[in-house]
Amino acid sequence: MRQSRFHGRVESGGRMCNWPGCEEAGEFRAPGARLPGFDGPGDYRWFCLDHVREFNSGYDYFDGMSAEEIFRAQSPLHGWEAQSRAFRPDAGVDGTPRWADFADPLEAISGRARAHMRQRQADLKPENARFNPEERRALGVLGLEGDIDGKTLRLRYTRLLRQYHPDHNGGDHSRAARLQGVVEAYQLLRKSPALA
Template identity: 55%
Template sequence: MEGTGQPCAHPGCEAAGEFRAPPLEGPGNAEGRPRFRFFCLDHVRAFNAGYNYFDGMTAEEIHHAQRPMAGWERETRAFARAGMGDAGPRWADYADPLDAIGARFRRTHAPERTDGKPLSGEDRRSLDVLGLPADADRSALRKRYSELVRRYHPDRNGGDRSHEAQLGKVIAAYQQLRQAPAFA
């Protein structure tokens, strides 16, 4: 840790105050920013050895602080706005030269539709199964479905049942997309 440039807060000590400790008056000031005293290594060790969290508390306050569920009754804040999911980092706050975090939030799926209709993750997977672009309309969906059924159905390809799994995926994708809001 870089030196603070402050001397040790212990009376008579001339060493640099590199380690912080809370003040005797309490942890914060009127603006809510924490204030600290800075000590040298020897004096911060002495401060920590003599620190007693329960000093000045009544027996009832000590019992209340030591109960098993202490602190759990406070309401916690939400990590993200409801319905918004994980919004990702604010890129202006830091540099990510190795793209270690940014890769998670990069779009690796089909782009959004130009008509503004929403596509869910399931919609995108179904479009990939059918080999359709994100901007496909309902008639393109029906046409592609017909093509793939003719290709994979055992009655249409000489009784070859090796494509039944792919046919099942095509049917499920079509059923999902025809009920999706983007194709309504």
């Protein structure tokens, strides 16, 4: 596919004009029904020179937008809503990102950060201080807090063992990985000096 430098013409073999009843070669690209956005680049229609001119003369980018959306799209600040680090009062020296700096429609970044913050807060609790980081992760696997004793550990292990073991689930092995994690966490914690 070769593109003409100045005219927008894309020469390719076999593409026909999408205008109904036209038999000319479709060498000019026009926006399709699906516009570019979060889901990808969108699609295109291909027209001959006469029909792309006709299409462009009647094309309305703002068709279907509310007055507020049109105003936002026409704003000279469009795309500059987030304050850049260099112009913040702290100049971004704290090293932590602000959530306003990111567009996170699926909450992929913020969800992970919330889980990380919950883990850090749990690690700072005084009752968790007696366990090392690996043992704290094992407590998380078992769903326990740091204020446990050996008896509580055994009871929780027994309950999870019954919950995930294939013999108690009609031979269902879909939870085997979870069961293995529970067993490894219990083996680590039962040898912990914090529970001696």
